[in-house]
Amino acid sequence: MNTAAGQAARIGLDVLDCSELRRLVERPWFLRFAFAPEELAHAETLGAHRLLEFLAGRFAAKEAVFKVLGIGFLQGVAPREICVEHTSHGAPIVHLRGRAAQLTPTFVSVSITHKQNVVAAVAIGFPWDAGAQAENGRNKSKEPDAVSPPNTNTTATVQHNAREERAPETSETSQSSQTSESATTETTAFLRVRIGQEEAHYGGDLVDGARILRLFGDLVTEITIRTDGDEGLLSQYTDLRFTAPVKPGDYIEARGRLVRRTRLRRVVELQAHKVLSARPGAGESVAAVLDAPQLVCTATATTVVPHRRTDPQTSLNPTAEET
Structure with a gap:
């Protein structure tokens, strides 16, 4: 042309x-x-x-x-x-x-x-x-x-x-x-925390993996509160992988995303990244922002929520097993 x-x-x-x-x-x-x-x-x-x-x-x-x-x-x-x-x-x-x-x-x-x-x-x-x-x-x-300004809350959302x-x-x-006429509902949760010195559990100032799982548990709980008005009961973790060490002074960002829901169960994908890292070898208080977030843990969590009747005046009727 x-x-x-x-x-x-x-x-x-x-x-x-x-x-x-x-x-x-x-x-x-x-x-x-x-x-x-x-x-x-x-x-x-x-x-x-x-x-x-x-x-x-x-x-x-x-x-x-x-x-x-x-x-x-x-x-x-x-x-x-x-x-x-x-x-x-x-x-x-x-x-x-x-x-x-x-x-x-x-x-x-x-x-x-x-x-x-x-x-x-x-x-x-x-x-x-x-x-x-x-x-x-x-x-x-x-x-x-005109475009709306970005969200400036970088600590938690x-x-x-x-x-x-x-x-x-x-x-x-x-x-x-x-x-473009389709609509989508998605629920996510986000946490950013600093790992304290008191959380070092193993030699070499390594933090135990259970600390990351506690973050994951909080994310799952928040998601079920938002979707069901109930904290739910964490049933299991699957596909759990720890991919990098975590040490005191590191900043960890953890994210959860609801990917599947049935009558009683909610399935949430979870990831944790290290975004700021302590550098004890360079000085007692030296830290650095990582060029790219480092994945430290991934998992999929399944949580169970009680079945609620549609009539709000009726008491809860929890169901033991899902059909």
Whole structure:
């Protein structure tokens, strides 16, 4: 395809499964590296499922723009230098910053679509003459949406996302709009604690694994209180793995996510990461922020909650076994 100026337009395409980013978007260093502040601010207003879908769509759009610019991933331009915002009508708009803006005199337009767990993005780059005209025409009728500020509480937070109407990602396809009408409920819990010197249990100042399991127990309890109004009774841990040592002075972030519920049972996926680490070898009070959170433990917990009758005036009638 040629423009009026006689220069060929460039096209970039990327397809991404949302599960490829599920673990990465839980890591603050990756969010700061891959996404612009405006994108992160809007992501903070979304529920957990919609957040992953939104960030995956933005990441696929950045990959498509990289191809339009004629470079690969990690070849001189950070993904956060490509900012994909949206207008009040939902259409995505691209802002090139820093090194990305210096590469070529190109105006870039993108389109993003979703189908179940897969996102796809197409980017087209035009010479500035043609691109500026397209942008001016669009801006007359569409202005960028304002975005909400991010949540500044970094010490502890619990997200309980009830049914949420999904805002249109773009003005792309009818198939995409049908997907956007679905709603998802997900319950998560989060804790961050500092491990004290008094909790060292083994030689070499090692902390016993039971300390992490107590954190997991608190997360499971909070989730069942939020979903059932009851603390529940922890039944078992499965797939329990300790992957790194924990020592006094370390800061541990523990997260729980409800993944399955039956009439009496709730199944919760659990992870604990070390985010700040004590460095006793460098000095008595020396500590450091880890470049990337270090996974120290994972597990799946099953807890049992009593069956409650629908009539609130009737006393509880616990059931011993689940049908």
